[in-house]
Amino acid sequence: MRQRLAILDDYQAVAYQYAPWDDLADDGIDVTVFTEPFAGDQETVAALRDFDAVMAMRERTVFDAARLGNLPRLKLLVTTGMANAAIDLAAAKDLGITVCGTGGSPDAAPELTWALLLAFARKVPFEDNRLRAGHWQSTVGFELSGKTLGVLGLGRIGSKVAGYGQAFGMDVIAWSPNLTEETAAAAGARKVGKEALFREADVVSVHVRLSERSRGLVGEDELRLLGPYGVLVNTSRGPVVDEAALLRGLNDGWFGGAALDVYDVEPLPADHPLLTAPRTVLTPHLGYVTSQSYARFYGEAFEDVRAWAQGVPLRVISA
DSSP states (O other): OOEEEEEOOOTTSOHHHHSOGGGGGGGTEEEEEOOSOOSSHHHHHHHHTTOSEEEEOTTSSOBOHHHHHTOTTOOEEEESSSOOTTBOHHHHHHTTOEEEOOOOOSSHHHHHHHHHHHHHHTTHHHHHHHHHTTOOOOOOOOOOTTSEEEEEOOSHHHHHHHHHHHHTTOEEEEEOTTOOHHHHHHTTOEEOOHHHHHHHOSEEEEOOOOSTTTTTOBOHHHHHHHOTTOEEEEOSOGGGBOHHHHHHHHHHTSSSEEEESOOSSSSOOTTOGGGGOSSEEEOSSOTTOSHHHHHHHHHHHHHHHHHHHTTOOOSEEEO
């Protein structure tokens, strides 16, 4: 009996550009690509009920215990990256579903972080639109040199962002729950408390993994500490920041503005209030969307599926 693989959330319809999926036919696997997100749980389950394997692109589709329990044929779940907060690994293990991962790009998200910050500082989206409409020099931006960058989460991505800050002549401070002074110093940053990070920084960039402990980590108190000129950059995960507080702060002017790549609900609904909130630069979760990143994601996902089909699964996260 042939097996079926679903490739999910290929929004740009590029999966076949980065891996030879049709070659899996030799392993008895038929491939179906989904280019649109599912509307909800019922649609997701109905679409995937008859698949033996699924490739998920980051956290675009949730696989919680209830959803996994309603996919009786599912035996392999491949996620891009080696961590995915949208997958209930314990439930997958209980149901006998092997979960495998891939490597990723160490540079894509840090570079997008800096692109967002520069775009905000120099009003690039606004000025681009104004120039195309026939106007010239409408705003006055600000320089990053001499300002203080606060890095919330000084891991692999946060450390790269800290390095960019130093290259731009910024003073870099950092906080995370388990950060040591030695680790901070090795990344060219000064360890401070969480409150001090938001009070002292001109820009705070968020780089913590989403978990129950980090959900809502940035709330009204932190945003008020940023002050009327402070900028929040979030390329981590939307729920790390309290979205309701974020919207109130933008509309009421508690802090200077936000440059965002991630949101509580993705894709962001067309009527979402963030789209009309003042002092924002927004991108549609582009942090990992580069040709180099996709080559590794899709290429290694292909390897994971083929290895599983041959009985020797690769890069196993849970089994």
